Amino acid sequence: MERFAALLDGLIFTPARNGKLTLIKEYFRSAPDPDRGWALAAMTGELAFREVKPSQIRALVLERIDETLFDLSYDFVGDLAETVSLIWRSPAAAAESPPRLKDIVEKLHAATRVDAPARLAGWLDALDATGRWALLKLVTGGLRVGVSARLAKTALAEWAAVPLDDIETVWHGVAPPYRELFQWLEGRAPRPTIAGQPTFTPIMLAQPLDDADLDKLDATGYRAEWKWDGVRVQLVARGDQRRLYSRSGDDIGTAFPELVAAMPAGVVLDGELLVMRDGEVASFNDLQQRLNRKVASPKTMAEFPAWVRLYDLLESGGQDLRALTFDERRARLENWYAARQPAMMDLSPLLPFQTWHELKELRAGARGRGIEGIMLKRADSAYVSGRPRGPWFKWKRDALTLDTVLMYAQRGHGKRSSFYSDYTFGVWRGDELVPVGKAYFGFTDDELRRLDRWVREHTTERFGPVRAVTPELVLEIAFDSIHRSTRHKSGVAMRFPRIHRIRWDKPASEADHIDNVERLIS
Amino acid sequence: MSAPGSPEDWLRVTANGLYCEPGDFFIDPRWPVDRAVITHGHGDHARAGHRRVLATPGTVAIMRHRHPGDATSYQPLPYGEALSLEGVDVKLVPAGHILGSAQVVIDYRGQRVVVSGDYKRRADLTCPPFEPQQCDIFITEATFGLPVFRHPPDVDEIEKLLQSLMLFPERAHLVGVYALGKCQRVIALLRRQGYEAPIFMHGALFGLCGVYQAQGVPLGALQPIGGVAKTELAGKIVLAPPGAQNEVWARRLPDPRTASASGWMRVRQRAKASGIELPLVISDHADWDELVATIDEVKPGELWVTHGAEEALLYQASRMGVTARALSLVGYEDEE
Ligand SMILES: [Zn+2]
Ligand SMILES: [Zn+2]
Numbered sequence: 001m002e003r004f005a006a007l008l009d010g011l012i013f014t015p016a017r018n019g020k021l022t023l024i025k026e027y028f029r030s031a032p033d034p035d036r037g038w039a040l041a042a043m044t045g046e047l048a049f050r051e052v053k054p055s056q057i058r059a060l061v062l063e064r065i066d067e068t069l070f071d072l073s074y075d076f077v078g079d080l081a082e083t084v085s086l087i088w089r090s091p092a093a094a095a096e097s098p099p100r101l102k103d104i105v106e107k108l109h110a111a112t113r114v115d116a117p118a119r120l121a122g123w124l125d126a127l128d129a130t131g132r133w134a135l136l137k138l139v140t141g142g143l144r145v146g147v148s149a150r151l152a153k154t155a156l157a158e159w160a161a162v163p164l165d166d167i168e169t170v171w172h173g174v175a176p177p178y179r180e181l182f183q184w185l186e187g188r189a190p191r192p193t194i195a196g197q198p199t200f201t202p203i204m205l206a207q208p209l210d211d212a213d214l215d216k217l218d219a220t221g222y223r224a225e226w227k228w229d230g231v232r233v234q235l236v237a238r239g240d241q242r243r244l245y246s247r248s249g250d251d252i253g254t255a256f257p258e259l260v261a262a263m264p265a266g267v268v269l270d271g272e273l274l275v276m277r278d279g280e281v282a283s284f285n286d287l288q289q290r291l292n293r294k295v296a297s298p299k300t301m302a303e304f305p306a307w308v309r310l311y312d313l314l315e316s317g318g319q320d321l322r323a324l325t326f327d328e329r330r331a332r333l334e335n336w337y338a339a340r341q342p343a344m345m346d347l348s349p350l351l352p353f354q355t356w357h358e359l360k361e362l363r364a365g366a367r368g369r370g371i372e373g374i375m376l377k378r379a380d381s382a383y384v385s386g387r388p389r390g391p392w393f394k395w396k397r398d399a400l401t402l403d404t405v406l407m408y409a410q411r412g413h414g415k416r417s418s419f420y421s422d423y424t425f426g427v428w429r430g431d432e433l434v435p436v437g438k439a440y441f442g443f444t445d446d447e448l449r450r451l452d453r454w455v456r457e458h459t460t461e462r463f464g465p466v467r468a469v470t471p472e473l474v475l476e477i478a479f480d481s482i483h484r485s486t487r488h489k490s491g492v493a494m495r496f497p498r499i500h501r502i503r504w505d506k507p508a509s510e511a512d513h514i515d516n517v518e519r520l521i522s
Numbered sequence: 523m524s525a526p527g528s529p530e531d532w533l534r535v536t537a538n539g540l541y542c543e544p545g546d547f548f549i550d551p552r553w554p555v556d557r558a559v560i561t562h563g564h565g566d567h568a569r570a571g572h573r574r575v576l577a578t579p580g581t582v583a584i585m586r587h588r589h590p591g592d593a594t595s596y597q598p599l600p601y602g603e604a605l606s607l608e609g610v611d612v613k614l615v616p617a618g619h620i621l622g623s624a625q626v627v628i629d630y631r632g633q634r635v636v637v638s639g640d641y642k643r644r645a646d647l648t649c650p651p652f653e654p655q656q657c658d659i660f661i662t663e664a665t666f667g668l669p670v671f672r673h674p675p676d677v678d679e680i681e682k683l684l685q686s687l688m689l690f691p692e693r694a695h696l697v698g699v700y701a702l703g704k705c706q707r708v709i710a711l712l713r714r715q716g717y718e719a720p721i722f723m724h725g726a727l728f729g730l731c732g733v734y735q736a737q738g739v740p741l742g743a744l745q746p747i748g749g750v751a752k753t754e755l756a757g758k759i760v761l762a763p764p765g766a767q768n769e770v771w772a773r774r775l776p777d778p779r780t781a782s783a784s785g786w787m788r789v790r791q792r793a794k795a796s797g798i799e800l801p802l803v804i805s806d807h808a809d810w811d812e813l814v815a816t817i818d819e820v821k822p823g824e825l826w827v828t829h830g831a832e833e834a835l836l837y838q839a840s841r842m843g844v845t846a847r848a849l850s851l852v853g854y855e856d857e858e
Contacts, residue, residue, distance in 0.1 A: 015799070065669065079790075086671075128674075
């Protein structure tokens, strides 16, 4: 447990992704089985306890320390687990030696609500302050150490020197404490079998394409379809099991139960998740309403009807189709779709074109809702996980831009922690600026240094790591689209905002007005 | 034990700090006075501009270094030697806080008051340990006067730093330390744990390290970062005053991992709020257990609390049957 506690303690203080990876890899290297498997489960959100309530923890500590002193301390510290871990007095000779993570998991799972507190007290006596803190965070389900499931899996992949895709592929076929997973990664056992399991297949991604690259490609060898502005998903139905996965392999089925229920058996499909009303793709913001909820109510399902527009067929009737060409898979997808007519799904149509010029015209005309650009797929391309160079391209619509004024700057993390590198910018409403977004990339290191100096020299106010600046610097912001949002003060939210150009030359008074922003809302 | 009258008749709390009327001296006053007795060299205790200062030789050396232009007349009084000021006996006894730090022991008309200044009970390689004195009135600080404050062994914390150097060999380790006391203690601890490499330092730290070395505290090789290639600072320890990680100066360090050595690092939320990646709980102040144990040991008739988290300590004293009051002295900072 001490090692796991030290890991959590390190993670909570280490903001940079690379630093977190280093700490997790070191843990996988040094911790024994099955403790490291349980730790992995805790980090990927697959380990939960409901046996201990905060009120029981408070009761335990008040058996040992004066209530007034506890309350004064809690008041100062502000977090129950932290206060208890710091204030707890172990008896001079602890009755037990410090528990291992596996002891805690096994014994607490076997414990009842009645005997769990006594177990917990014994462990609190045996651990030091950091161990107690980690234990309390673990049993009350509040790890929050800034590690996503994906980061934990990335650390696992880097530690074992295997591609992340390999981990994702077997992930839903293995269970905590992942003994067979670690044995395979250490070369002590074969790869865990996933046949018949509704596991995720890492998806195939496209390379970005510039207009200039186009002429190097042979138009007749490629197929084109719209790039829909939703969320890429994978539908897996094997045996009687069905799953809806996001592009990173997270199971998002509980948020879209109607889609899961409607999935015909025996297929793996690749598609775009959308909100669809009367055959029209709704805004990305509408889709966000569904994605933000872990569980969908009947009202939400009716208000934001979910839909999948199908791109590809990876498996059918137990047969893996990924090695076939795109044309062959597409033919099978069309046959399958015609035979089943599944509810809440349709096919993403292929775009007819002979020359790049024709396709360019199609693209230029595509200002409709829900279209982000065009996907180009080589007719003979196999379905290969990851982002291979060559077979698939995404050719996005031109980005939109706005001239905005820098309002606040915030210090970055890690390598950027001495720089003001996160920028909040606004546009004019009358003679007042309203913030419309935040960007922290799109500039070179030299520009960052210059921006940082400018921020330091034009500071008007400081709030912790944030500085307000005089409204004098124009930032040209590029973004993919802009939507209405109730979660932002300005009422709008941008997708992928980045600094396109720093307009050192342009007076702030010539920056855009909120009316211009309204016009760009899709 | 107590003679007619009480020490409150001759030791008063004033806006300018504690004042001993018959001896005509202030202890750690905020503004210039004719005669000051100084417990230790921290800026909030040893201010400039007094006409005469009585302090230990260590504190005098620190004050001379910090206030070079002062016309102050210094009277060094070694630990344990008594001196009579207008019939009031004054003695300076180790407080274990930093080099030269002292408790002021005042005997007058058969009564004894001990002004502890800042103190700690843990061993410190840079100064002699606190010596408890039984007394009628014990005047204590309460910087860490809550039972959540229990400092772990300092070598364990230094080991955390040395482990991190191995785990992140590509990053400089920038440790925030106060220039007086904490800086030299951290260096001494590193040396004691076998770290022999040169320790790199921010320019602001060299002066006081020189004072310590002149007073006979060995610190090993100390080096400024000016002129050192950035790559050479990877995996090295660099000491700087707190907050220097946010300064332009820090850009000369490769991807610095920021540490801080302070008792406040004990509380995770606080450490995290200050943007520290590697908190090191190393304190020059007594933790809760030390405060309570000291009251128990010196068995004062009365406890006066100068500054810090006094509410819990006053409550604890009452549970121990000791009469206690808060002086709420202003002007002291929790320099940790
Ligand atoms: Zn001090
Ligand atoms: Zn002080």
